[in-house]
Amino acid sequence: MQHLGNERVSSLLEQLAARTPAPGGGTVAGLQAAFAGSLLSMVAGYSDGAKYAGVEPVITRLAEQASELTDRALAAAEDDARTFAAVGAAYALPSDGEVAKAERKAAINSALAGATTAPRAVIDICADLAAAAEELLPVGNRSVIADVAAAAASARAAASIARVNLESNLASAATGNxxxxxxxxxxGVDRLLERLDAVTEAARNPVPA
Structure with a gap:
């Protein structure tokens, strides 16, 4: 699979629709988080000029943060595709004989443990996106404030998907710890979703500038 940043949308959709373990929902979670970061970047980009001179340092910092979060989210999406491809490969290992069964089981457990990395990263990214959205909401350009709500909704979807993927790996976790x-x-995701919902609601009912 090519880097997601180089993929055409139609090609990516075809890959998602294919009967293959990756890319899948975890990749979509990373992309949703990347969409959120890009939307926050756009709002920050529109929040310039004399009217925003008093908050220019904040806007500049948030624009840089949003761009960094977008990059991190794309990296998580690619990581998810790689790790779940490894899960699929582990399940495809031969299981004839006790040794082969034991090796297959060990490979599957190792691959599933690796598959938790991306959704954990996505949840962390979404927490940072929530903080950035909360800070941008009161100072950003009111004419595009609905896009802060769109960013929060995208981050919400990303966090929700990542949570489901983590839950599916709980039973296979190697240790109690x-x-x-x-x-x-x-x-902890419930609280994060509440924060993102609050951003969306505030953006739907903005205080006049």
């Missing part, structure tokens, strides 16, 4: 760590991340 690992399961507890993953469960804590899963449990």
């Amino acid at each position: 690992e399961r507890e760590s993953l469960q804590a991340i899963v449990d």
Whole structure:
């Protein structure tokens, strides 16, 4: 698979629709987070000129942060595609005989553990996106403030998908400590979704400038 940044939308959609383990939902989660970062970048880009001189340092910082988050999200999307391809390869290993079964099981467990990296990263990115959106909302250009809501909605979708992917790996976690760590991340997503919903609601009912 090519780097997602070089993919045409139609090609990516064809890959998602194909009967292959990757790219899949986790890749979509990373892309949704990248969309959110790009939308925040756009709002920051429109928030310039004399009217915004008093908040220019904040806008500049948020624009840089949004661009960085977009890059991180794309990297997470690509990582998810790679790790789930490894999961598919592990399940395809031969299972004839006790040794082969044991090796296959070990490979599957290792691949599934690796598959938690991307959704965890996406959730972290979405938390940073929420913070950036919360900060940009009151100072950004009001004419494009609906795009802050769109960014929050995209980040919400990303976090929700990432949570589902983590939940699917809880049972296969190698140790109790690992399961507890993953469960804590899963449990924390509800609060993150509430924050993103609050941004969307505020953007729908903005305070006049």
